[in-house]
Amino acid sequence: MLIVKKFGGTSVADKQRIYNVAKRCAQEYKKGNDVVVVLSAMGKTTDDLVDLARDVNPRPPKREMDMLYTVGEQISVALMAMALDNMGIPAVSLNAFQVAMHTTSAHGNARLKRIDTERIITELERRRIVLVTGFQGINQFNDYTTLGRGGSDTTAVALAAALHADACEIYTDVDGVYTADPRKVPTARKLKEITYDEMLDLATSGAGVLHNRSVEMAKKYGVTLVVRSSLNDSEGTVVKEEVSVERMLITGVALDKNAVRVTVQGVKDEPGIAFKVFNCLAQKNVNVDIILQSVSHGDTQDISFTVDHDNLDEAVEVLRENQKRLTFHSIQADTEIAKLSVVGAGMVSNPGVAAKLFEALYNENINVEMISTSEIRITVIVAAKDGERAMNAVHEAFYRPNE
């Protein structure tokens, strides 16, 4: 069997945790399996690097930021190789150049295009554990790129696909996927299985266990994912195409407090103007989530959308640069919002879900500001202060005990 394991930054934050991970990998190796391990940067390394950069240049060039970021994972894999060596287990660390992890050229937000597997396979054949830097790649100019948030998960899934691995295990600080955040919703339950599509909608809705890009890739290449705890041996949640358990109406409730609502005010009410606004944002790789175009008042209208907090500065900047062409008067940003989503393949055939959701919010006297839906997801924007109360109310409504 060939197993790809991915451990995040908190799992390798210090010597003791590095050895915990090394022991898990050694166990797998001693079963006779081939083991490929993807690691993120240790604990706060990435934050420290950001501080270092910002101190020198408040707006560092993205290409150089990637040059700086990529040292983080390189430190992790080198130290892990040393830990395994100390335990008598042969291991070798490889960075994005050594693997040849080809990506698109967008610094800070690149996408994997192609992975050369030759070096990894050679090392596995020599019976070494192969430690690969997550999150990073190289583009066609031979420059370092990074994959954006959750990038190490994507690295792991891509490697599992390229190597035709038997399993791809994502180790995190939670022991699986829950129906809601168990730190905030006491009645939340762990799911045994979940489909790619449900996981995707949960991921884009702010349930931070897996990044959506990694789930998309797993779905595309049929890589079975296992989300497990790096702290204990509990079974975790399997993410795959079809689940065998009897369906609940919804699979999970997610809350995302990282969203910001941007309102572009006083845009001329003329054809194609919304397209121009979103085209500007797309060219800067700003992902727009929920969109609300107001009805026009007079000859102007407002356009609202949500973006990740990380993209706010860039979104505002690119809009301002194009203010004339986009014809707006002003831009407002509201950070005091929360995105609440319910996700479940069951809702396709069950029109009562939306009604149940709005009833639960109504009963709690929580105002809904924007709404967005997909086939298996309903997302609403509420005031940030209402977020957790809303999540508990909705989770309660769908998972009421004894129902």
Next chain:
Amino acid sequence: MLIVKKFGGTSVADKQRIYNVAKRCAQEYKKGNDVVVVLSAMGKTTDDLVDLARDVNPRPPKREMDMLYTVGEQISVALMAMALDNMGIPAVSLNAFQVAMHTTSAHGNARLKRIDTERIITELERRRIVLVTGFQGINQFNDYTTLGRGGSDTTAVALAAALHADACEIYTDVDGVYTADPRKVPTARKLKEITYDEMLDLATSGAGVLHNRSVEMAKKYGVTLVVRSSLNDSEGTVVKEEVSVERMLITGVALDKNAVRVTVQGVKDEPGIAFKVFNCLAQKNVNVDIILQSVSHGDTQDISFTVDHDNLDEAVEVLRENQKRLTFHSIQADTEIAKLSVVGAGMVSNPGVAAKLFEALYNENINVEMISTSEIRITVIVAAKDGERAMNAVHEAFYRPNE
């Protein structure tokens, strides 16, 4: 003009120093020159990485040590690019993979074989300052290597040779090459010029300004070196094939306290045994300096040699592993020694130098324990406690004021 500049770790130790270096580079760039800058790891970064590694594995594999070390210079070049960007100067950082800095495969002590200049030339043509990671390379397996002590100097010289640069400036915390260490010998003078050969003998004798490998390479490819201060604009010392100034009898006096004397005791007095001892050490890339083979007593003899303190553990280990074959009884290591050298092209034609040296030491009642000479160098081993007194006495003898 194409200028290669190299700055060491102390020159980029913090934000202010990074900007000092950036300003110097910007000045050169604004003259219209092409500028390639080689940087070492910031301040104590390398020490911190060693601590990190040793904490995980007291004897980390060298291949993984190099994987870890190389992040140091990558941080430096990325931050320097950010500083230059902040000043409005276009710059790009490149690591050993991006340049394609090919070396031999010996981890921790690799030698440069070939540098691809294509990427650097392309970037210079785009009028960017090119920032290159010193000290590091890649071997034929596509693994990181490091060049050993003083490696960044070698990187700079090799780049200057490959790019046919007009000058290679080595910036350090001293403002040139002195006749002796000015911190220890108050009468020491700065040299305006020095030959490669003299510089080489000074370097191997512990005068830390330039590493011998970089001087060897400069000599081989005829690269004119300038040793300058990163702190002020004083002229520095030019290192080249022939010097124009009138020759003094000797060029400099150097003291090296980093040497250890190893004595292999009770070796069988049979042909080839010394060869076997030094062959063992050579295979582990341990550089042996002065060798003293004692006359035999009975059927055994002692063999003494000096090595760098860094190589001591390895030297002792490889000898112990081969103890049977090498027939010795025991090994002794004496760290309480100092190597004192006088260097000067003038001594070739002047047989009185040795006599003057020994007279100066005799007058100070300092015992000489081992002796080694080259055409332009005399080195003696004295007790460590006598080192600085010996250096001052010898410097005084050769540079007596009003003589």
